[in-house]
Amino acid sequence: MGLLDRDLWKEVFATLSKNMLRTFLTTLGVIFAIVILIGLLGATNGMKNGFDKIFAGTATNSMFLWAQRTSMPYKGFERGRSIDLSLSDVDMIMREVPEVDVISPRIQLGNFRGTVTVIRGGKSSGSSVYGDFPTIDLMSKKKMVEGRFLNQNDIEGARKVCVIGVDAYKLLFEKGENAIGESVRINGVYFTVVGIFKRNDNINFEGENTVFVPFTTFQTAFNSGDEVGWMAILVDADKSVAVAERKIKALLKRKYNIHPDDPRAFGSFDFSQIFEGINAFTMVLSGFSFFVGIFTLLAGVIAVSNILLITVKERTNEIGIRRALGATPANIKRQIVLESIVLTFFAGLIGFIISIGLLHALDIAFGQTDDAPFTNPTVSPLQVIVSFTLMVTLSILIGMIPANRAVKIKPIDALREE
Amino acid sequence: MIEIKDLHKSYKMGSNSLHVLKGINFKAEEGELVAIMGSSGSGKSTLLNILGMLDEADTGEYILDGVPIKNLSETKAAKYRNKFLGFVFQSFNLINYKSALENVALPLYYQKVGRKEREAKAMKYLEQVGLKEWADHLPNELSGGQKQRVAIARAMAAEPKVLLADEPTGALDSTTSYEVMDLIQQINDLGNTILVVTHEEDIAHMCKRIIHLRDGVIVEDKKIEQVRASQYVQ
Numbered sequence: 001m002g003l004l005d006r007d008l009w010k011e012v013f014a015t016l017s018k019n020m021l022r023t024f025l026t027t028l029g030v031i032f033a034i035v036i037l038i039g040l041l042g043a044t045n046g047m048k049n050g051f052d053k054i055f056a057g058t059a060t061n062s063m064f065l066w067a068q069r070t071s072m073p074y075k076g077f078e079r080g081r082s083i084d085l086s087l088s089d090v091d092m093i094m095r096e097v098p099e100v101d102v103i104s105p106r107i108q109l110g111n112f113r114g115t116v117t118v119i120r121g122g123k124s125s126g127s128s129v130y131g132d133f134p135t136i137d138l139m140s141k142k143k144m145v146e147g148r149f150l151n152q153n154d155i156e157g158a159r160k161v162c163v164i165g166v167d168a169y170k171l172l173f174e175k176g177e178n179a180i181g182e183s184v185r186i187n188g189v190y191f192t193v194v195g196i197f198k199r200n201d202n203i204n205f206e207g208e209n210t211v212f213v214p215f216t217t218f219q220t221a222f223n224s225g226d227e228v229g230w231m232a233i234l235v236d237a238d239k240s241v242a243v244a245e246r247k248i249k250a251l252l253k254r255k256y257n258i259h260p261d262d263p264r265a266f267g268s269f270d271f272s273q274i275f276e277g278i279n280a281f282t283m284v285l286s287g288f289s290f291f292v293g294i295f296t297l298l299a300g301v302i303a304v305s306n307i308l309l310i311t312v313k314e315r316t317n318e319i320g321i322r323r324a325l326g327a328t329p330a331n332i333k334r335q336i337v338l339e340s341i342v343l344t345f346f347a348g349l350i351g352f353i354i355s356i357g358l359l360h361a362l363d364i365a366f367g368q369t370d371d372a373p374f375t376n377p378t379v380s381p382l383q384v385i386v387s388f389t390l391m392v393t394l395s396i397l398i399g400m401i402p403a404n405r406a407v408k409i410k411p412i413d414a415l416r417e418e
Numbered sequence: 419m420i421e422i423k424d425l426h427k428s429y430k431m432g433s434n435s436l437h438v439l440k441g442i443n444f445k446a447e448e449g450e451l452v453a454i455m456g457s458s459g460s461g462k463s464t465l466l467n468i469l470g471m472l473d474e475a476d477t478g479e480y481i482l483d484g485v486p487i488k489n490l491s492e493t494k495a496a497k498y499r500n501k502f503l504g505f506v507f508q509s510f511n512l513i514n515y516k517s518a519l520e521n522v523a524l525p526l527y528y529q530k531v532g533r534k535e536r537e538a539k540a541m542k543y544l545e546q547v548g549l550k551e552w553a554d555h556l557p558n559e560l561s562g563g564q565k566q567r568v569a570i571a572r573a574m575a576a577e578p579k580v581l582l583a584d585e586p587t588g589a590l591d592s593t594t595s596y597e598v599m600d601l602i603q604q605i606n607d608l609g610n611t612i613l614v615v616t617h618e619e620d621i622a623h624m625c626k627r628i629i630h631l632r633d634g635v636i637v638e639d640k641k642i643e644q645v646r647a648s649q650y651v652q
Contacts, residue, residue, distance in 0.1 A: 018515050318513050320511075321512075322528075323499075326529065328493045328497065331528065412473050
């Protein structure tokens, strides 16, 4: 008489369907528990997906690094000395710091975060103009509306080309006018437009009025020499950004004769920290959801067990009859544990369906816009398997309580009870 | 078939001990139809419970069909009950959410008889007690006499060595009682050993042997001329 015995199942369903209302009410606790468990997990996943969407196209294991003024005197230099990074620093870092994968140095025309006037015919745009390497696209992917981004040929040939943002396009061109191949003038130098980009949905470091020109072209056109404004540094995926950052700063401090403890000489911004913070946050949230869900589930299963205890009491006579007719304690036990499992499992299934529906509704209500906090809030198969396994295990363990109670009933006492 | 020797049983009632059976000895051969009589408190139900392995004696021997019944585990007792014994109770003890057929088939389920065979067998015994047409009815759709006949069919379905009937007519009017006794006699005629606990003289006289219990001992054990119940049944 195994678990696949059709008669055993028939017995179980017969007893459960005997009192449908109570059976249903009993399962409510488990249904709610699963709705809460799956709902919370799904919502957390949705939030995580939302964050992932925001970070999509952004190299999270990366940092920005720039030079500032020193804040400590050192080796005869006074404090407040201004430091300028140069291309030779890029080579040195690449050579000396193995954690670094790619460095994309950048230089800006005019002041930091300032704009210069880009002119085309009678139109003009106040734009940030950057001298960049194509590798900058690895840090934050740009959406090309038309044409292409800068490439290595542009760098090697120091071509006078540029990539403009859609805002700059709107200011410099008529609506619908072809821009590719047209020239714009920056500080008296003509650049041919090769691409138009728009901001991606996520993290953007540049506005849509930005104009990118090849770094090498920038050097010759604007006479900037080896000067570097700041560097976008991509660290190997399996290496710590913080470690790389420390090494790079120490290296630069040595080179520029800066006090090793000077906290101000170089500024940096570590993306991995933000990303890790968010990761930790969603992980804690996941864990908390599971925790809350599990205990709600436990409460639900205990409610099932409680009702089964009452049922066992009510069925004392029936159990006595079964025993008199030759049911072994194992027969009785198996039946009651199975009732517990079946109740819990179907309740769980209903709860699962409800929660998936809820998550779907949540997705439709909040998850469809670009800046939605929620994206595709679903649970992973693993989470479902773990939840169900846990649920069934709990129902077996807790189903043992009424089962043992039923077995303790002596047939003779049971039959005496009317 | 049944042999008991010097059977003692007492129940603890707080600090007092109630000595219910004080040394019972008797034998019943195969095919016997024995009435166990006695007023309430005489120990007749206790004796039947011990015979039915629903209760265990303190001391003494009980041998059923050559098998000593002693120190049985719950599982073993359940198996022996299923194999050796059929029960008929005063209050019928049918499972109320199962049809007549399902009730009759239940002991066969615990014997691990397959579904088809089980239902065929159950139907055969229902037919024997004249309730074939009522197979799909629930117990609360049956009269008292019909319920008891279903219970008898259920007891017979497992083809036990001994049928134990505890006041089988206790809840029935006299006409129905005779119908039930007629059925029990017919089953006995087929060679089945049957023990009937009763306190009604007329029912007892429809058996072949009467054992009188009083205060936990057998005071009388006599063979009698059986009164056929069929003469009272139209």
